[in-house]
Amino acid sequence: xxxxxxxxxxxxxxxxxxxxxxxxxxxxxxxxxxxxxxxxxxxxxxxxxxxxxxxxxxxxxxxxxxxxxxxxxxxxxxxxxxxxxxxxxxxxxxxxxxxxxxxxxxxxxxxxxxxxxxxxxxxxxxxxxxxxxxxxxxxxxxxx
Numbered sequence: 788x789x790x791x792x793x794x795x796x797x798x799x800x801x802x803x804x805x806x807x808x809x810x811x812x813x814x815x816x817x818x819x820x821x822x823x824x825x826x827x828x829x830x831x832x833x834x835x836x837x838x839x840x841x842x843x844x845x846x847x848x849x850x851x852x853x854x855x856x857x858x859x860x861x862x863x864x865x866x867x868x869x870x871x872x873x874x875x876x877x878x879x880x881x882x883x884x885x886x887x888x889x890x891x892x893x894x895x896x897x898x899x900x901x902x903x904x905x906x907x908x909x910x911x912x913x914x915x916x917x918x919x920x921x922x923x924x925x926x927x928x929x930x931x
Contacts, residue, residue: 822903825862827894828927834902836860839869843909843924848883849874850924852892852911865894865906871913888913900928 826834830845837857843850855869871890874880896907910923 825860825865825897825904825906827906827909830927832927834905837865837867845927847874847880849876849880852890853887855892862897862904865892867892867894871911888915894926898928 841852851872853870857867859866870887872887875884890913893910894906912921
């Protein structure tokens with residue numbers, strides 16, 4: 788599968804997941820990748836390679852990576868840039884008030900699974916209120 792096609796499939800899967808967080812009903816397509824490629828798992832356990840959109844809140848839409856562009860992606864880790872979108876939950880999460888930050892991403896900690904290798908963590912660095920913030924998220928699968 789060509790790089791362009793993989794990106795298109797990953798973007799489509801990410802968009803469908805994001806739409807699912809908006810309460811729209813309908814099936815979500817799985818982004819199938821070569822089992823030898825390192826991937827991140829989406830909320831429905833689909834393998835995603837270099838996704839342009841990734842929902843860290845698995846359906847809540849509270850924390851989402853958007854417009855991701857990856858410079859590295861492989862067994863030594865992945866690096867990219869894009870936006871880190873945070874739902875401020877003010878006054879409630881349902882109000883969907885989002886803040887978006889330019890961010891850099893480092894995806895790391897590879898785990899072998901029956902479906903192929905997957906990254907287990909992502910570290911996000913962004914500027915908020917004049918200070919750099921760094922947050923690390925565990926990625927599915929969460930079992931050890």
